[in-house]
Amino acid sequence: MNIVLLGxxxxxxxxxxxxxxxxxxxxxxxxxxxxxxxxxxxxxxGVKAKAVMEAGKLVSDAIVSALIGERLDTAGRHGAIxxxxxxxxxxxxxxDSLLAERGRNLDHxxxxxxxxxxxxxxxxGRFSCAKCGASYHDRFKPPLADGxxxxxxxxxxxxxxxxxxxxxxxxxxxxxxxxxxxxxxxxERGLVHRVDGMQSVDDVAAQIEAxxxx
Ligand code: AP5
Numbered sequence: 001m002n003i004v005l006l007g008x009x010x011x012x013x014x015x016x017x018x019x020x021x022x023x024x025x026x027x028x029x030x031x032x033x034x035x036x037x038x039x040x041x042x043x044x045x046g047v048k049a050k051a052v053m054e055a056g057k058l059v060s061d062a063i064v065s066a067l068i069g070e071r072l073d074t075a076g077r078h079g080a081i082x083x084x085x086x087x088x089x090x091x092x093x094x095x096d097s098l099l100a101e102r103g104r105n106l107d108h109x110x111x112x113x114x115x116x117x118x119x120x121x122x123x124x125g126r127f128s129c130a131k132c133g134a135s136y137h138d139r140f141k142p143p144l145a146d147g148x149x150x151x152x153x154x155x156x157x158x159x160x161x162x163x164x165x166x167x168x169x170x171x172x173x174x175x176x177x178x179x180x181x182x183x184x185x186x187x188e189r190g191l192v193h194r195v196d197g198m199q200s201v202d203d204v205a206a207q208i209e210a211x212x213x214x
Contacts, residue, residue, distance in 0.1 A: 001026065001079040001212065002104055004086070004095075006183070007112030008175040009168055010119035010126070011197045012204060015135060016112070017083040019205045024212070025078040029071055031064045031085040033133075036160075038067075054161055056170030058087055058178060065094040072098055079107075087179045092186070109186040110208055112197030116172055123163050130156035141201070 003026075005013040017028040035053060038046030045067070049059045068085055086092040099105055125138035131154035136143055143150050147157075162171065186192050195207045 011112040056167040
């Protein structure tokens with residue numbers, strides 16, 4: 001099964017993709033994570049992407065489609081969760097081609113519907129473990145022991161450079177202008193399911209599981 005998670009910054013795409021990876025053995029394909037890895041490694045892709053990401057704009061379709069193409073073969077028989085990809089019509093068409101070339105297809109597109117004002121609080125409070133990448137939130141999902149990662153015990157955490165209010169608003173504008181317009185492309189194929197992303201993480205996860213089981 002291959003699914004796309006769509007939603008604006010902070011909608012919970014990464015949180016839900018990680019849950020599905022754990023519960024179903026599907027592979028999370030996050031272009032945001034791939035790009036941040038490239039930036040951290042100082043690779044040619046990372047050098048190109050760094051300033052674009054820090055400005056809250058979209059990296060080029062060619063770069064992100066190539067990143068997905070390189071990783072797609074690692075998705076095993078349980079399939080892939082596309083998190084933050086596609087973000088433009090061109091990327092949606094590229095994904096169809098990449099899947100078709102491998103004899104696969106897209107099963108579901110899940111749109112997380114959220115209140116944008118609440119997202120700024122979600123994003124501003126977000127941090128992750130510097131060692132294993134586990135994701136937390138100051139208010140909504142703090143670690144069990146203050147300052148200690150639940151998963152690996154590390155005491156180092158990091159916050160993303162694009163998680164400030166000005167950049168978040170720019171990212172939301174990019175979402176409305178370039179990503180929301182791809183919903184009709186999937187709607188006309190009957191692939192889109194809308195889930196209320198303002199519910200608790202567990203309730204959102206339960207709804208997504210029900211869609212995948214239907
Ligand atoms: P990317 O990393 O994809 O960022 P994003 O889409 O802006 O999404 P986020 O990661 O900020 O949010 P999320 O929806 O995953 O929410 P999360 O689960 O973390 O992209 C970053 C940049 O890379 C882009 O701006 C662009 O420059 C570039 N890029 C990436 N892909 C690209 C592409 N395809 N094309 C071009 N450029 C690309 O949750 C947020 C917080 O809320 C967390 O703290 C979490 O714990 C909490 N939370 C989650 N769910 C809930 C809930 N239900 N209730 C309460 N809190 C919750």
